[in-house]
Amino acid sequence: MIEIKHLYKRYGRFLALNDFSLNVAQGELFGFVGSNGAGKTTTMRICVGLLKADGGEVLIDGKNMLRNHRELAEKVGYVPDYFGVYKSLSASEYLHFFANAYGIYGKDADKLSAELLDLVNLTHKKDVDVNGLSRGMKQRLCLARGLVHNPDILFLDEPASGLDPKARYELKEILKNLSSMGKTIIISSHILPELAEMCTSVGIIDKGHLVLQGSIEEIHRAAAMSSPLNLTVNENQIDDVFAILQSNPFVQKVTAQGSILKIVFTGTKEDEGKMLASLVSSNIAVNSFYREEGSLESLFMQIVSGQAAAPKRS
Amino acid sequence: MSKPKKNKTNAVLYKEMTIDMKRPKIMIIMLLINMFLVPISFCFFMGIMISSVAASCSYRVLAWYLIAMVFVEATLLLFLTPAITAGSISLEKERQTLDVLLTTRMTPWEIIKGKYGSDFIFLALMVISTFPLLALVFIYGGISFFQLLYIGLVLLVFIGFISCFGIFFSALTKNTIVSVILTYLFVMIYISITLSFPFIVQAIIATINEMLYEDKNLFAWITNPHFINGDIFIMLGTFNPLLMIFDVLGNTIGYDFGDMYSVKGMISLCGTDVLPHFTQSNILVKLWTPISMIEMILISLGVLKLSAVILNPVKGKVKEKKRNVSIANQQQ
Structure with missing residues (x-):
């Protein structure tokens, strides 16, 4: 469903993505792991059409993202690693606005907004200013925003970052729920164990290159074997x-x-x-x-420090 | 989740109109601009009333009132418009909402249209709110309703023209303060250049002619067809928004003033022997304001299109294979 082929991206002298390739099948809850600056956000921004790669291409359902951006924007939802909220709007108005941005107005937007607030457990906060929401609530609201157009694919850039354990748990439950609806979810983090708890497969990126990709069972096996x-x-x-x-x-x-x-x-x-x-x-x-006894953390550390010879599956 | 029907209304414009326009800030700005104009209006009419006691008052005084009010309003708009428009896009960047908007179905052009549209509507409301003050000239007559409407239309083109630069610099920069400063600088430089350039060019041409033909008569080129004719450069003045307002006012109320308060009056001040082609029947002189308006609308559209190009995160076409090779080579 998502094919990333030989992506290159350079920021000045820094090569952020170096021949990065990745395939994510439909319905997967894919964990995208890498340390800070590994190239996760750059990859995601290229995938959603916010950044142009210096080389390579991103295909969604076989169509090039850059050339078919408007069409594919309907299929892709994106929640960046920042909130991007209008402080003067209430939670309901905020979702309304983004529903409008996808051409949904009036009663349809009302209904959709109510459904989404219910999905992310924020119905009781619908009239509260976005500014007055807690970090966890804002993150859930942003997740709802990413779902406004009911996309098939959802890119989440470090959604659990800065959340307390309760908010993390709630977020995980929502993501599992979304995954059960058949959505393809690509979620990035720099903490492998966190993703291993909910993802069906994981890819590890280091220095702009995919160093490991496999199902969660394979990753656990690799972790066990890495010690x-x-x-x-x-x-x-x-x-x-x-x-x-x-x-x-x-x-x-x-x-x-x-x-x-x-x-x-x-x-x-x-x-x-x-x-x-x-x-x-x-x-x-x-x-x-x-x-x-091997741990995912030690596996990740070994991979990013270049010690582990982990199995790479493409 | 259900998939509802799609509507083509501009979401940004809709949001700004339905939510942001209700904010007290908007009302306060409108109140302030009117509070600035009201004392001028009050002083004028007090002056007329006092002078009328001693002697009869000519309706020309009211024409002066209109000129003063429109120019004060234009100056206020000149300073207010960049402040309002230059933050439109950069604020979205600062709030980090622009990226999210760009991932929606909205194109950069639609976002620009929405932002420009909402700013323009707000400024237009401000102009319309001052109309009752301008309409006080009807007390003494000398100007028709349609003439006043035409002045209003010119003011709308004026704010539309200045606004597009605010939007442009807002799209160009990430910081609102930088954007506001750049917009002010650009507008001031643009107005100064388009105001002075036509006349500077005339002077340069006259000097060149004098040097080339060693004719001590500075204006000999006018009567001698072999000399360089610089009349066309006067047309550069049509790109100046203040000259446009100046001309429309002159055309509206200038009959009793011997054309002194219009662009053609200004040209005639130079002497018709200096610019012999610019007589009353010259098409440029006759249609100065409409030509200016069309030029400014076209420039505004061009600048807005350019802003949309700047806003597009993935400008240009992709040349995957060729670039792959070059980057791979760099790696080696």
């Missing part, structure tokens, strides 16, 4: 163990802390078994062999 293997052997056999490990193609790095060896291993469970068997068959006294 090092712990091997405890007799100290007098350390040199022999090093020699064996060096010959294994899946061993990236080995560090010794006394009799404990920490092995960065990129192979599968089967490969792990084979490595253990080769150690045992070489008469190495293996006292313990286990993998540390």
